[in-house]
Amino acid sequence: MTGLPPRSSRRLFLGRASLGLGSLALAELLGLRAAPARGPSQEPGLPPGIPGLPHHPPKVKRVIFLCMAGGPSQLETFDWKPKLAELDGRPMPESVTRGQPIAQLQGQELKILGPRFPFRRHGESGQEISDILPWTARLADRICILRGMQTEQINHDPAHTFLSTGTAISGRPSMGSWVTWGLGSESADLPGFVVLTSVGGRDPQPINGRQWHNGFLPARYQGVPFHSHGDPVHYVRSPAGLSGEQQADTVATVQALDRMRLEEDPDPELEARIAQYELAFRMQTSIPELMDFSGEPAEVLERYGTQGADGSFAANCLLARRLAERGVRFIQLYHRGWDHHGDLVRYMKTCCGLTDRPTWALVTDLERLGMLDETLVVWGGEFGRTPMFQGKGEDPGRDHHIRGYSMWLCGGGVQGGRTWGATDELGYYAVEGATHVHDLQATILHLLGLDHERLSFRFRGRDFRLTDVGGRVIREILA
Numbered sequence: 001m002t003g004l005p006p007r008s009s010r011r012l013f014l015g016r017a018s019l020g021l022g023s024l025a026l027a028e029l030l031g032l033r034a035a036p037a038r039g040p041s042q043e044p045g046l047p048p049g050i051p052g053l054p055h056h057p058p059k060v061k062r063v064i065f066l067c068m069a070g071g072p073s074q075l076e077t078f079d080w081k082p083k084l085a086e087l088d089g090r091p092m093p094e095s096v097t098r099g100q101p102i103a104q105l106q107g108q109e110l111k112i113l114g115p116r117f118p119f120r121r122h123g124e125s126g127q128e129i130s131d132i133l134p135w136t137a138r139l140a141d142r143i144c145i146l147r148g149m150q151t152e153q154i155n156h157d158p159a160h161t162f163l164s165t166g167t168a169i170s171g172r173p174s175m176g177s178w179v180t181w182g183l184g185s186e187s188a189d190l191p192g193f194v195v196l197t198s199v200g201g202r203d204p205q206p207i208n209g210r211q212w213h214n215g216f217l218p219a220r221y222q223g224v225p226f227h228s229h230g231d232p233v234h235y236v237r238s239p240a241g242l243s244g245e246q247q248a249d250t251v252a253t254v255q256a257l258d259r260m261r262l263e264e265d266p267d268p269e270l271e272a273r274i275a276q277y278e279l280a281f282r283m284q285t286s287i288p289e290l291m292d293f294s295g296e297p298a299e300v301l302e303r304y305g306t307q308g309a310d311g312s313f314a315a316n317c318l319l320a321r322r323l324a325e326r327g328v329r330f331i332q333l334y335h336r337g338w339d340h341h342g343d344l345v346r347y348m349k350t351c352c353g354l355t356d357r358p359t360w361a362l363v364t365d366l367e368r369l370g371m372l373d374e375t376l377v378v379w380g381g382e383f384g385r386t387p388m389f390q391g392k393g394e395d396p397g398r399d400h401h402i403r404g405y406s407m408w409l410c411g412g413g414v415q416g417g418r419t420w421g422a423t424d425e426l427g428y429y430a431v432e433g434a435t436h437v438h439d440l441q442a443t444i445l446h447l448l449g450l451d452h453e454r455l456s457f458r459f460r461g462r463d464f465r466l467t468d469v470g471g472r473v474i475r476e477i478l479a
Contacts, residue, residue, distance in 0.1 A: 049184030054449025059413025059479075060376045061186070063179065063444060064320050064331045066359060068351070069160065070205050070338030073385035073398050074406035075427050076348050078145050080119035080128045083425040084387055088114030092388050096428050101154045103400040104341065105390055112426070113389030113396055116345050125417030132352045135360035141417040142363060142372075143379075143410045144477050148421025148430035151383050151402045151437045156205045156339070159382035159402075163437055164211040166466045173215035173457075174223060175441060176330035178466045179448060181214075181221045182455050186327030189286035191224040193330045194323055198228075198313040200354040201337020202347040212332065216459040223332065226319070228311020232287055290322055304361040314358040321365050324375060338381055341390050342397040363410055373412045376447050378440075380407025387427040404430035407440070413447045413479050420477050438471030446473045 075081060092110040117132045123140030136143075153159035158168040165172040173181070176193035185192030195212045212223025226232045261267075291309045293301065296318070301307055306314040313335045320331045335355055340347050359379065366372040384405020385398030404423035410416065421433030442452040445466065452471050456463040 049180075050182055053182050053455075055451040055454055056449055058449030059447045060411060061374045061448075062324055062329050062331070063176075063376045063378065063448070064324065064362070065175075065333065066317075066355075066362075066377065066379045067160075067163075067332060067334045068338045068355070068379070068381040069207060069334045069336045070156065070201070070203075070340070071159075071381040071383045071385060071400055071405075072338045072351070073340060073344065073348065074147070074404075074423075075113075075115050075385065075387060075398070076117050076344070077130050077133060077352075078128070078406040078408065079147050079423060079427055080130075081115060081387070081423075081425065081427045084112060084427055085114040087112045087426075092426070096426060097388075101402065102386070103154050105386065105388060105399045110388045112387060113344075113398060116348070123417060127417060127419060132348055133356050135357040138360055139363055139410065142367075143408045143416060144414045144418040144420060145406060145408045146380075146420050146433075146435050146440070146474075146477075147404070147406050147423060148433040148435050149380070149384070149405045149407050149437075149440070150430055150434055154383065154400050154402050156382060156400075157208060159400075160207065160211055163382050165213075165215070166438060166441055166468050170210050171213075171215055172464070173217045173221070173466070174210075174212050175444065175466060176212060176223050176332060177214040177217050177221040178455060179330050179445070179450070181217045181457075182450055183329060183448065185329055187329075188327075189282045190290070190323065190326055190328055192328060193221065193223040193332075194328050195223045195225040195332045195334070196316040196319060197225070197334045197336065198311060198316055198354070199336045200313070201335075201340075201351040202343060203339045203341075204336035205339055207334050207336060211334075216464070217457060223330070228309065228315075232291055232309070286326075290319070290326065293318065300365065303365065304358050306358075313355050314361075317358040317362040318365075321362055321369075321371075324366070324371060325369070340385065340397045341399065343395045344397045346395065366411070372410075375411045376414065376444065377410040378407065378444065379410075381405075401428075403428055404434075409443075409477070415477050415479050418477055420474065433476070435474060436470065438467040439474055442467050442471035443474045443477075447478075 075084065090112050092112050097110060117130045119128045119130050120137070121127065122129055122137040125141050127140040127143070127145060129137040129140060151159055151162055153162045153168050161170065162168050164174045180192035193212065197207060212225065214222035293308050300318070304314045304318045306312055306318060309315050309319060313333070316333050320333055323331050335351070337347070337351050363372065363377055366375050366377070384401045386401040388399065389396035390399045391397050404427065421435055422431060423429060424431050445452045445455060452465060452467045452473075456465040
């Protein structure tokens with residue numbers, strides 16, 4: 001194409017040349033309609049949110065999502081079923097499962113598997129929690145258990161995508177991206193959305209980057225994974241032989257050149273890239289300090305069960321608290337190992353042994369520091385497990401289950417010591433307080449001060465939102 005100014009692009013040409021209704025229609029088709037303009041941050045240097053947000057006074061400032069990847073069994077954790085124990089080993093009534101989606105048990109004889117661990121009542125609230133979670137049981141009066149969770153996807157990757165983005169379609173923004181796009185960040189030296197992963201248990205499922213992707217939102221709102229080995233964040237460390245002063249001079253020079261280019265050819269993508277370069281430079285100082293646990297009191301390290309940033313779930317929980325202290329808005333911890341198709345008892349002991357005490361330690365530490373009231377902690381997986389057993393012999397497991405499973409919430413704006421929802425006596429269907437994944441997402445946004453129906457982004461002619469066309473705030477559990 002001729003006649004374009006030097007260093008211009010087709011997108012900039014269309015953006016400048018588009019006048020009249022016909023050009024507006026073209027912009028719609030190409031997905032070029034501008035997002036709402038950003039206003040100045042409340043504090044200089046902080047990544048901005050959208051002017052006018054939050055929609056209403058928030059109950060919390062941040063979210064820590066403890067994602068138990070693989071699907072923990074609700075029947076061994078938070079949903080005691082005495083009838084299931086009574087019928088252990090008997091055929092599952094065909095009337096219950098007829099026409100229902102089943103992952104790996106299709107065409108097989110379906111037999112009931114009773115709970116593998118006893119439950120007890122805990123706290124003043126009398127919440128029923130399995131003996132395999134003795135530390136979480138200490139939180140009985142602080143957590144709100146959701147027993148009627150439901151999702152639409154019965155296999156791991158699409159179910160994770162649905163939980164994170166509100167759809168099984170790849171390429172949509174994740175919850176953390178929606179939140180940081182809407183509200184901005186409170187940290188000038190760290191990303192607003194950070195992802196941590198740990199492994200331990202049976203057949204750890206892979207976690208795809210689409211779970212923390214920004215989708216069609218600006219790139220600066222993508223989640224940043226921190227790694228347990230080598231550099232916590234790739235490509236942040238200065239090259240060998242380059243001093244801090246030299247690095248600062250280089251960054252300043254590149255910034256000056258980029259801003260000259262911006263004045264000549266305004267481009268939101270270039271502006272976002274400049275901001276990320278600046279953040280990366282600041283992270284060269286902030287990341288080593290963040291990952292250094294030597295300043296933590298010995299009793300705190302003992303409480304979590306870790307001595308350093310070793311990539312364990314325990315270390316990641318402590319790191320999550322440190323990230324929260326430094327203003328990170330959305331922190332997502334994945335523990336991979338909950339896919340218990342076999343050896344259920346053995347691997348439930350493994351996974352609970354790795355995650356139970358650190359979860360208690362995180363909540364207790366947030367409360368000790370006066371941060372729990374402004375933090376929402378979420379615990380749960382992409383789905384639950386079937387009341388029917390899978391496998392043979394003395395080491396059975398459970399298949400994937402989407403019609404009724406358990407998660408819990410804790411922190412600001414949520415009633416502690418509360419159980420919401422219930423499944424039937426066999427633990428198959430949610431029969432009270434059915435809670436769709438979109439309801440959970442709507443509630444998380446609500447507690448952050450965001451209206452899930454109004455937080456939308458126009459892309460390719462349609463207004464998209466995290467909860468698609470569904471979702472309701474679970475007001476019954478709000479404090």
